[in-house]
Amino acid sequence: MSERQDTEDSPRQDEPPDGTTTAVTATNPPGPGDTTPAPEPAPGPTPGSGETRDRPDGGEEGAVGEREPDSDSGLRRPAAITLVLLGLAVLAVAVFSTPWQALIGGPPDPSRDFTAAQIAKARAFDAATSLPAYLSLALTLVFAGLLVATPFGAKVTGRLKGPWWLRVILGVVLITAITELVRWPLGVWYETILRDYGLSVQNWSSWAGDRLKSMGVEAFLLCVMLLALMALARRVRRWWIPAAAGAFALTVAASFVYPVVFEPIFNDFTPMRPGPLRTELLELAERDRVPVEDVLVADASRRTTALNAYVSGFGATRRIVVYDTLLRAPEREVALVVAHELGHAKHDDVLHGTLLGALGSGLGVIVLFLLFGTVRRRTGVTSITDPRAAGALMGLITLGSVLLGPAQNLISRHVEARADTHALDLTRDPATFVAMQKRLALTNISDLSPDAVEYVLYASHPSAPQRIALARAWAELNGVPRP
Numbered sequence: 001m002s003e004r005q006d007t008e009d010s011p012r013q014d015e016p017p018d019g020t021t022t023a024v025t026a027t028n029p030p031g032p033g034d035t036t037p038a039p040e041p042a043p044g045p046t047p048g049s050g051e052t053r054d055r056p057d058g059g060e061e062g063a064v065g066e067r068e069p070d071s072d073s074g075l076r077r078p079a080a081i082t083l084v085l086l087g088l089a090v091l092a093v094a095v096f097s098t099p100w101q102a103l104i105g106g107p108p109d110p111s112r113d114f115t116a117a118q119i120a121k122a123r124a125f126d127a128a129t130s131l132p133a134y135l136s137l138a139l140t141l142v143f144a145g146l147l148v149a150t151p152f153g154a155k156v157t158g159r160l161k162g163p164w165w166l167r168v169i170l171g172v173v174l175i176t177a178i179t180e181l182v183r184w185p186l187g188v189w190y191e192t193i194l195r196d197y198g199l200s201v202q203n204w205s206s207w208a209g210d211r212l213k214s215m216g217v218e219a220f221l222l223c224v225m226l227l228a229l230m231a232l233a234r235r236v237r238r239w240w241i242p243a244a245a246g247a248f249a250l251t252v253a254a255s256f257v258y259p260v261v262f263e264p265i266f267n268d269f270t271p272m273r274p275g276p277l278r279t280e281l282l283e284l285a286e287r288d289r290v291p292v293e294d295v296l297v298a299d300a301s302r303r304t305t306a307l308n309a310y311v312s313g314f315g316a317t318r319r320i321v322v323y324d325t326l327l328r329a330p331e332r333e334v335a336l337v338v339a340h341e342l343g344h345a346k347h348d349d350v351l352h353g354t355l356l357g358a359l360g361s362g363l364g365v366i367v368l369f370l371l372f373g374t375v376r377r378r379t380g381v382t383s384i385t386d387p388r389a390a391g392a393l394m395g396l397i398t399l400g401s402v403l404l405g406p407a408q409n410l411i412s413r414h415v416e417a418r419a420d421t422h423a424l425d426l427t428r429d430p431a432t433f434v435a436m437q438k439r440l441a442l443t444n445i446s447d448l449s450p451d452a453v454e455y456v457l458y459a460s461h462p463s464a465p466q467r468i469a470l471a472r473a474w475a476e477l478n479g480v481p482r483p
Contacts, residue, residue: 076370079240083366086244090359094411097352102417103477105469110448113438113468118448125197125445130454132190136183137402137457143179144398151380153391160387167387168230169223175391176219180211187211194304197445202303210303213265222397225250226390233384240369247361255354259313267298269321277331281338288426290345295338296321306444311341314351325443333436336423343422349415356411360404368396405457412460420467421474430471431483437467 110119147153156178157171191207194200202210228246232239263269272278272295285292300308300323307329309322320341326334344350372384375396381389424433441448441464448465450458462470475482 075238078238079366079369082244083363083370086359086363086366090356090363093352093356093359094407097356098411099347099414099418102414103421103470103474104417105466105471105473108449108463108465108469110465113434113465114441114448118442122441122445122448125193126447126450126454128193128197129190132186132193133458136186139183139186140398141402143182144395144402147175147379147391147395148375148399149378151378153395154380154386154388157388157391164230164385164387165227168226168390171387171390172222172226172394173219175394176215176222180215184211199305199445200303201301201305206303210266217262217265221254222394226393229393230385230387230389239384240365243369244362244365247365248358251358251361252354255350255357256313256315256317259317259319263312267300269296269298269319271295272297272322277327277334280331280335284335284339284426285342288339288342288346290342292320292342292345294319297324297327298322299324301325307440308444309337309341311344311350314348314354318345318350320345329436329439330432332429332432333439336427336429336433336436339423339426340419342426343419344415346422347415347418349419353411353415364400367400368393371396409456409458409460413462416461417467417470420462420470424471424474424478428478428480430475430480433471434468434483437464437471440464 114122153171153175156174157167160167160170160174162170191200191202200207225247228250229239229243232243232246236242272281278295281295282292296319298321300306304323305325307323307326309320309326311318311320313319320338322334322337326337372392375392376383376389379389379392381392383389420433424430427433440446446464447454448463450463455463461467472482474480
């Protein structure tokens with residue numbers, strides 16, 4: 001689950017859908033479950049002094065004779081205790097905020113609602129995209145492993161010149177660029193498949209522009225995190241304490257500002273035009289007692305034919321967004337999609353996910369603090385304040401994201417099932433719900449029967465047959481004719 005709750009887990013148009021980040025963070029800001037870098041310092045500046053000496057290789061030396069922090073149990077023990085307590089807090093929030101008892105239907109049966117030709121097309125598309133997706137995941141893990149377990153990152157950034165903060169920025173940009181260069185052929189491959197199946201309508205310059213924008217956002221967010229981390233490590237001996245608090249605050253702030261700052265980089269958003277549909281949607285929100293100032297339309301048709309809608313942000317930046325491609329569907333189906341999004345807003349799913357992610361970010365800081373002593377020795381950097389450590393930190397963020405992915409997807413699937421049930425409760429129209437799910441699945445060429453591995457790794461939503469089965473179960477429980 002991310003800071004953005006989607007109606008349909010449609011393929012991304014800019015990269016293989018591996019469900020992970022690359023050796024840098026994902027396009028989205030640090031969201032629920034993301035870790036924020038905060039590894040353990042090795043010999044560095046004298047605690048509290050902020051003074052360092054440059055080494056010929058670009059690293060930095062600490063005070064002469066200073067004991068290695070990773071050997072200081074007086075620093076590690078409080079961190080380990082806090083790790084356990086914060087881990088329990090994350091677990092508690094995950095357990096109590098996730099609707100584990102969300103309604104589910106019987107065994108999904110794709111053949112009941114989809115023709116043999118439609119099922120075959122979905123399987124062919126899944127087979128075509130699986131290879132680049134798995135290769136992308138493998139590449140992500142290999143590159144992150146190089147950054148964490150070898151001096152590769154330190155050697156790449158070792159020749160950079162300038163003050164420490166400039167070297168960190170340049171290091172992040174350089175490693176991000178190398179990662180993107182390596183991933184570019186996979187992106188081209190995946191985009192070609194999308195075009196072959198009619199899902200992408202972008203030209204190559206537009207596609208490349210979106211990828212470069214994504215790379216810029218990733219690099220910017222990473223620079224903010226790493227600069228804040230290293231600045232704290234230069235001044236505070238127990239830097240993991242303010243760093244964990246800062247990671248929590250940064251996650252909340254990012255979820256709040258992302259809709260109005262970063263989303264417009266990739267799409268133009270306009271209020272839905274006055275008319276019967278807009279009136280119906282606002283009346284639906286009013287009946288649901290969910291404050292909604294407006295419903296926005298994203299110009300997704302300039303890059304894709306896929307259908308989607310989502311809710312992002314919270315408080316003053318909460319917004320319900322529908323793709324302009326979705327407006328081609330019957331109005332009753334659009335209303336059901338918005339009813340689903342109102343379910344996310346009604347249950348504060350983005351807020352709860354942000355809280356979970358903020359706590360997880362703080363937890364990640366402490367984990368990285370405890371791990372960095374080992375990583376430092378393997379990568380050949382002198383301390384957390386060494387600008388050459390940027391690569392190792394980026395690798396650790398990536399590995400953390402990959403490991404957290406299945407848990408995030410598990411929570412997200414339950415949240416999406418509750419939003420589906422909310423849409424049914426609000427509209428009492430399971431027949432239109434089933435028609436809408438069939439339209440989404442066929443237009444987006446969704447996987448109708450994902451295998452267990454793909455379901456765990458990539459599926460943030462129940463499959464279309466699962467959602468249709470849920471609608472039929474709801475109809476039976478509520479005395480409504482089964483569609």
